[in-house]
Amino acid sequence: MPRAGPPRHGERRPRLPPLRRLRAGGRRGYYARVHGVGQLLKTFLKKTECNCQIINLGAGMDTMFWRLKDENLLPKKYFEVDFPMIVARKIYTIKSKPPLSKPIMESHSGESFLIDAHSLDSNRYSILAADLRDTAELEKKLKTFNMDTQLPTLLIAECVLVYMTPPQSASLLKWAANTFQAAMFINYEQVNMADRFGQIMIENLQRRQCSLAGVEACKSLDSQRERLLLNGWETANAFDMMKVYSCLPQADVRRIEGLEFLDEKELLEQLMQHYCICWATKDRCNLGLSSITF
Template identity: 65%
Template sequence: MAAAAREPLSATGLDEADEAVRGTCEDASVCKRFAVSVGYWKDPYIQYFVRQAKERKAPEINRGYYARVHGVSYLIQAFLKKTECNCQIVNLGAGMDTLFWRLKDENLLPRKYFEVDFPMIVARKIHNIKSKPPLSKPIMESHSGDSLLIGGTLLSHSLPEVNMTDRFGQIMIENLQRRQCNLAGVEVCRSLDSQKERLLLNGWETAHAIDMMKVYSFLPQADVKRIEGLEFLDEKELFEQLMQHYCICWASKDSSNLGLANITF
């Protein structure tokens, strides 16, 4: 696992837009920890990175993160199995993500695993890893005598969103702007087709995109039924609208003919 070792930047003079984006890391981590504490999925590592939320999170937020975590994990595991883990993962905008530790628990670590984010966020993550044995021990075990590579890259990040031209999408954009967090690249977020086109125009051979409501419907329904029993959801229509404005996109190049184009839900 690679992480940045640069010193945290002073808050003085930092660009406000970057600061707002960094704030989304804390928001997402707190939401994930709350969902885990309620029982949406198991993650024994998130507790070492973020405090427990002081207030309850809305059920639609918890279900949204459940779908996102399980949807991304499904695609990553399919990729790792196709390549027999003879590959690398570069996690851009990783924040306090715990994917490395969860993959290690499932004996699915790739040959190399990199995380990239703002130096301030990466420095905080390194501090947590070094100070908490349940995090540092698995990393040292995975290197088995090799030196631990520490590097760093600055990168801004945002979630893939779609259907941003309708009224619901405009409200989402306005809410982000009020937090000084402009959504970079929103002009190409018109539809699922525009998301796929963006990937194909940048050299990928195959591209897929589905909205998060579709992802939710493709997840194991026995587990979906379990999590829907955890909390009562009054505004089901709002949940569906929200999920239809986020998507998962994945693309592939497959010069080794591993069948990567066949990875789908």
């Protein structure tokens, strides 16, 4: 095993095997993703003084609701949407683990609590099953669980749009831009996929029977911004994850980097230059959403 800490004088540090180097870079990328999305989200909450709603599209097993509750930053309502199988798995996990179910009950008041195999609805938190490719169905189900189109709304999609065809993702983006008085959309996914590194990523995924139906919009940061602007958003920004990583609190970055040595900085840069965070705003209420950045 490689020895931890700096090498002795004249000693060459053992190089990590390629897979470990890739995983080390991936962990830093995941750190940048979580904290980058979280930073934009918390700035939105401050701009709206938490008088807003959040809709997490394709939420999976995300734990943001619990983190926000711990920090006393809950919006008026937090929605999660995913396919029925994912929703059923998450609801089962919540029901079977008191540390997850208790915070939901603590934030609930009244008797209108609903939970079954494919939906959960409380005052502050809802999970529902819907197909994001069908915006009419999506809107109908969200309104059933008291989505308010007059409230400032933050929509989050992490590695979601890239699995939809361009017309399908355009329809979702257009629906979000046209439905709410004031809104922000955060999208995390691949970028710069037209170069050789991007092509290798696509080929590797195809070998695993995983097709990126929406990769056309992931050619560049410009194509990511253009998609948002063409579908009704007033402002659009896009940073690759290397840029996001450089904008995060440097004390935290140094702490993370100190936990695991990585001697292939070029690999980290390549990975991070092929993922991005994009965000767009539409602000009919003049809340200053267009000024949100890292």
